[in-house]
Amino acid sequence: MPAATSVKLVIPSEIRLVDMVHEVSQILAEMAGFTPDDALNVGLAVREAVINAILHGNKKESSRKVSIQLDVEQAGGIEIKIRDQGEGFDPGSNPDPTDDAHVLNSSGRGILMIRAFVDDVGFRFKKGRGTEVTLVKRIPHGAG
Numbered sequence: 001m002p003a004a005t006s007v008k009l010v011i012p013s014e015i016r017l018v019d020m021v022h023e024v025s026q027i028l029a030e031m032a033g034f035t036p037d038d039a040l041n042v043g044l045a046v047r048e049a050v051i052n053a054i055l056h057g058n059k060k061e062s063s064r065k066v067s068i069q070l071d072v073e074q075a076g077g078i079e080i081k082i083r084d085q086g087e088g089f090d091p092g093s094n095p096d097p098t099d100d101a102h103v104l105n106s107s108g109r110g111i112l113m114i115r116a117f118v119d120d121v122g123f124r125f126k127k128g129r130g131t132e133v134t135l136v137k138r139i140p141h142g143a144g
Helices: 013-030 038-059 110-115
Strands: 004-013 065-073 077-083 120-125 131-140
Touching: 004 013, 004 038, 013 038, 013 065, 013 077, 038 065, 038 077, 038 110, 110 120, 110 131
Parallel strands: none
Antiparallel strands: 004 065, 065 077, 077 131, 120 131
């Protein structure tokens, strides 16, 4: 069973830092006991959430920060919280990217991808106070 480990990153809203956050997320997922494929999926989900926080939440204002809290759970899994300092976001207001009217849009698939890569996705937001996205990935029973 992996030891409980927590890592917190606070970055300015700069796309150039996304690769680093992805790498840290993937390494911690591997430390938690995920297979290389599942660890990559965790990294990809975090990547998408951080990109959304930078682009849509903080509007690429480098003075605004993105906080990433990664917690390896001793019971077998990982929880990641990504918070921006933007105006807030209602995920229910996003159009369905699989709908025929939106399938050719050049953006709007990030949340769909995130949901595909982790077990649970939660959103907390307050208008004018940012959005916090919580990602949870559990190690399947009998794995590792």
